[in-house]
Structure formats: C-alpha cells, structure tokens
Ligand SMILES: NC(=O)c1ccc[n+]([C@@H]2O[C@H](COP(=O)([O-])OP(=O)(O)OC[C@H]3O[C@@H](n4cnc5c(N)ncnc54)[C@H](O)[C@@H]3O)[C@@H](O)[C@H]2O)c1
C-alpha cells in the first residue's frame with residue numbers, strides 16, 4: 285500500500301488545517317521533510333527515554349546532518365511523567381535554548397509524549413508550532429490527531445491543557461515493530477472503539493482481520509490506521525472543541541476510566557476501554573438501544589483482538605459508583621453516557637439510571 289494522506293480541515297479565524305500522513309518508512313524521511321518544510325527553523329524533539337533510545341537520538345543526528353538547528357529532550361517514560369513538573373522543566377529548557385515564535389516542537393513518542401510535548405508547545409511563548417510523530421498504535425490512531433494536549437494533576441487525568449492542533453502528523457507503522465504486545469493491544473481497543481461508534485463496514489473489516497492481526501502486518505495496519513484517523517478527523521472537523529459530536533470518541537471511556545483508576549492504573553487504558561465498551565453495550569441492551577446480537581458480535585471481536593471484556597472484581601461498588609458519578613454530569617438522577625446503539629452507530633448524552641450501573645457493579649463485586 286502506498287502513502288495515505290488524510291486532511292483535517294479547520295478554518296475559523298485562520299486556516300489551521302493539517303495533513304496526517306500514514307506511510308511505512310516515513311520515519312527515515314523525516315529529516316528531509318522537516319527541513320524542507322521549515323528551513324532555518326529551530327527544531328526541538330521531545331520524547332521519552334525509551335523512544336529516545338530507539339528512535340530519538342538517530343532522528344537528532346539525521347536532522348543535524350540535514351542541516352537543521354535541532355536539540356533533543358528526553359523525560360522518563362510513563363504516565364507519571366505527564367505532569368506540571370516535567371512540563372515546567374521542558375518549558376525552561378526550551379527557553380534557555382533560545383526557542384523562538386517560529387520554532388517547531390517535534391513530539392516523538394506515544395500519547396504521553398504527544399500530550400506533554402503538545403502542551404509545552406501550546407504554552408511556551410504563548411504557543412508555537414508542533415508536529416506529531418506518534419510511535420504507539422494508540423497515539424497513531426487516536427491521541428496524535430485532534431489537538432487535545434495536556435497534563436495530569438492530582439485531582440485527575442488530563443485536567444489541565446489546551447486545544448492546540450499540530451502542523452502535521454507523520455505516522456510510520458513500521459516503528460510499531462518494537463512496541464510491546466500489550467501496548468499494541470491498547471491501540472487495537474481504540475480502533476475497535478472508533479469502528480463501533482461510527483462505522484459498520486470498518487467494524488466488519490476488523491472482525492475479518494482480528495484473529496490474525498500482527499504488529500508486523502504493515503499493510504493491514506496502514507489501512508486500519510488510515511481508516512481510524514479518517515473517521516476521527518471527520519469528527520474533529522465538525523466539532524473541534526467537543527461541544528457535541530466529538531463525545532462519541534469517549535465511547536467505552538466512562539466505565540473504562542473508572543476501571544482504570546480503581547485498579548490503580550494496573551489495568552492499561554486500552555484494556556480498560558475494552559471492558560468499558562463491553563459493559564456499556566450491556567447497559568445499552570438493557571435500555572433497549574442496542575440489539576443483543578450486536579453486543580454478542582462486539583464481545584467476539586474484542587476477544588479475537590485479545591482484549592479483556594469482563595469487569596474486574598469491584599471491591600467497593602459504592603465508591604466506584606461515586607467516582608464514576610463525579611466524572612459525569614448527573615442529569616435528573618441519571619448519568620450521562622455515550623452508548624453504542626448498534627455496531628457502527630452510537631448515541632451521545634444518554635441518561636442512564638444510577639441503579640443500572642449499581643446492578644452491574646454488584647454483579648462483579
Ligand atoms: N490527546 C488525546 O486526544 C488523547 C487520546 C487518547 C489518549 N491520550 C493520552 O495518551 C496517553 C497514553 O498513550 P500511550 O498508550 O501511547 O502511552 P505512552 O506514551 O506511555 O507509551 C507507552 C509505552 O510505549 C513506549 N513506546 C512508545 N513507542 C514505542 C515504540 N515504537 N517501540 C517501543 N516502545 C515504545 C513508551 O516509551 C512507553 O513506555 C495517556 O496519557 C492518555 O491520556 C490522549
């Protein structure tokens with residue numbers, strides 16, 4: 285498969301449209317691409333130590349060989365680094381290194397790097413340009429597109445941040461070869477989520493390839509990534525600031541986030557979202573929104589993707605419920621959910637009676 289290009293059109297006061305390029309081997313071409321697009325600009329690569337070792341240092345060397353004035357900053361890998369301390373440290377480093385209004389931040393890594401480096405780019409000198417070079421499947425299909433950047437605080441995840449769209453997104457599926465299997469599965473959960481929420485034919489394709497999908501299957505991955513990005517881009521174009529439609533991308537996340545948090549983050553985000561999709565489809569069937577046969581199809585597909593579907597033991601259902609309720613706006617005794625209404629369609633702002641959730645939790649306590 286050749287290169288796929290997806291345009292994200294965002295025109296309000298000025299044109300902030302950008303292109304997402306999905307192309308095997310594009311990582312090796314990045315120095316040339318970046319230097320020809322931004323000649324003479326300072327390029328600041330931000331990455332974590334793991335991705336830095338695997339890809340960052342080589343990129344720095346090649347950028348310099350291509351004549352770019354560039355630097356590399358690494359922070360310790362992991363969600364724990366996505367905080368104000370790391371952001372402040374990076375902001376200070378960039379300022380000390382003479383960052384200018386026209387400098388470009390290159391966010392090289394998974395969603396943690398993308399969110400953090402994007403946040404640094406959004407805030408340093410009141411906002412400079414940045415490009416996303418996502419290296420996890422999750423970041424390639426989800427976090428690198430759409431311009432949500434931010435950090436975690438003690439009160440909760442992603443609560444401080446901005447909407448700051450990248451200038452471009454360069455996706456190379458061949459870098460997934462080094463990604464741990466568990467991280468790969470995380471990304472598959474977000475792909476399944478996008479298909480479940482928005483596109484029955486995409487879901488059918490996933491059903492077909494799920495049992496034999498491997499990280500090395502670059503052609504297959506290219507196609508899946510480009511399709512997922514295309515769907516997400518279309519949603520972002522219509523509702524950049526999440527006032528309505530964009531909420532569909534939170535499918536599986538209401539229960540998913542609560543599962544993730546109550547496990548102390550031992551259950552990974554993608555796995556938690558898979559569990560969330562399974563539980564939310566159960567609720568949807570009970571509400572008479574989703575046909576039971578579609579729920580069965582979803583469960584089969586999640587299992588074929590080697591994702592978990594069963595709720596973990598909930599030791600304190602009331603506490604779990606409270607955490608979930610705090611996360612969601614309560615409307616007339618119900619909780620606001622995004623729910624699947626069939627394979628490939630979903631409904632936002634569905635009010636779910638609190639006792640439906642409590643029933644579900646009690647069954648797993
Ligand atoms: N902004 C958004 O719209 C959005 C959407 C979804 C998720 N997110 C955020 O994304 C984050 C999760 O992202 P993630 O799952 O990519 O986690 P991550 O960035 O922590 O990456 C997971 C691990 O994989 C390693 N890694 C990355 N690329 C690699 C590669 N090619 N080979 C080997 N190892 C590699 C990293 O060093 C890290 O240890 C969360 O903070 C979440 O809030 C943001």
Ligand SMILES: [Zn+2]
Pocket residue numbers: 426474537553557
């Ligand atoms: Zn997610």
